[in-house]
Amino acid sequence: MAEVSKDSYQAINWNHIEDELDKATWEKLTQQFWLDTRIPISNDLRTWRGNMSPEERELMNLVFGGLTTLDTLQSQDGIASLRKDAVNQKEEAVLNNIQFMESVHAKSYSSIFETLNEKATIDEIFDWADTNQYLQYKANRINDIYQNGSALEKKVASVFLETFLFYSGFYTPLYFLGHNRMLNVAEIIKLIIRDESVHGTYIGYKFQLGFKKLSEEEQTKLKEWMYDLLFELYSNEEQYTHELYDGVGWTEEVLTFLRYNANKALMNLGQEAMFPDGPEDVNSVVMNGISTSTANHDFFSGVGNGYLLGQVEAMDNDDYDI
Ligand SMILES: [Fe+2]
Ligand SMILES: [Fe+2]
Numbered sequence: 001m002a003e004v005s006k007d008s009y010q011a012i013n014w015n016h017i018e019d020e021l022d023k024a025t026w027e028k029l030t031q032q033f034w035l036d037t038r039i040p041i042s043n044d045l046r047t048w049r050g051n052m053s054p055e056e057r058e059l060m061n062l063v064f065g066g067l068t069t070l071d072t073l074q075s076q077d078g079i080a081s082l083r084k085d086a087v088n089q090k091e092e093a094v095l096n097n098i099q100f101m102e103s104v105h106a107k108s109y110s111s112i113f114e115t116l117n118e119k120a121t122i123d124e125i126f127d128w129a130d131t132n133q134y135l136q137y138k139a140n141r142i143n144d145i146y147q148n149g150s151a152l153e154k155k156v157a158s159v160f161l162e163t164f165l166f167y168s169g170f171y172t173p174l175y176f177l178g179h180n181r182m183l184n185v186a187e188i189i190k191l192i193i194r195d196e197s198v199h200g201t202y203i204g205y206k207f208q209l210g211f212k213k214l215s216e217e218e219q220t221k222l223k224e225w226m227y228d229l230l231f232e233l234y235s236n237e238e239q240y241t242h243e244l245y246d247g248v249g250w251t252e253e254v255l256t257f258l259r260y261n262a263n264k265a266l267m268n269l270g271q272e273a274m275f276p277d278g279p280e281d282v283n284s285v286v287m288n289g290i291s292t293s294t295a296n297h298d299f300f301s302g303v304g305n306g307y308l309l310g311q312v313e314a315m316d317n318d319d320y321d322i
Helices: 020-031 041-050 054-083 089-116 119-131 133-148 151-165 167-178 183-212 216-245 251-268 284-291 317-321
Strands: none
Touching (some): 041 183, 054 119, 054 133, 054 216, 119 133, 151 167, 151 216, 151 251, 167 216, 167 251, 216 251
């Protein structure tokens, strides 16, 4: 074999795999590829206009405004910052896939807004998201770690964002899904949750690889930092949740759901739970919402040269648990 000079530009070779999990994640993510434009959101219009109170409509709009901010952060800054620390070329390729899907997630909310709301209302939602103090606090706190943190700190920030902070927003569509309302909107949210579940597992796994290489002293220091950060984010999330959910009276149950997901984020990072809350404590309507099958729309249809989009698999609690 010819000697490869140091300044040669290295072609990615998928026939030489450094870490099987890179390949398995690439395959899983490409199989579950989807686009917002394939979900018939307008089928929810009748429910939106006839079966949702103005308060419920506003809540839905605001949580999606918040989620737009966080997915924008992931697509613009989050994944780009993680990619700088990739340990091999396949990891970079997986992160490329993740980054594109974050753009799909962020755009999905605009598709929902466009279908359900007038332009003036949409502008109000974006004004709210760009100025809400608690939402801005978490976005900027996480982004600061993306810009200035170490490779391992950035992974913690990403897993906290995707496995924990998103869930104050996801609660609303899952709650309505559990009550058989806004089913197509919920379908989009479940596709996003399914992606995030793989992202959280994968980035958490990469964190654990690096964490194992640290000295015991460095591990203790990083753990302290991690739990402090989680607690700080939870305190902010409590205020965000009060602001959004006090009006409909769901604040306490949303906070339970958040603590349960905070534990899941720690689990993805290979760490011990921080809160006593388990799945049995979460509102069962919302848990049922998570575990219902993901419906098939036109995912079987051929696109281009006989290329088939991945079939959407039924989603169950195990998927959520990855
Ligand atoms: Fe996302
Ligand atoms: Fe993600």
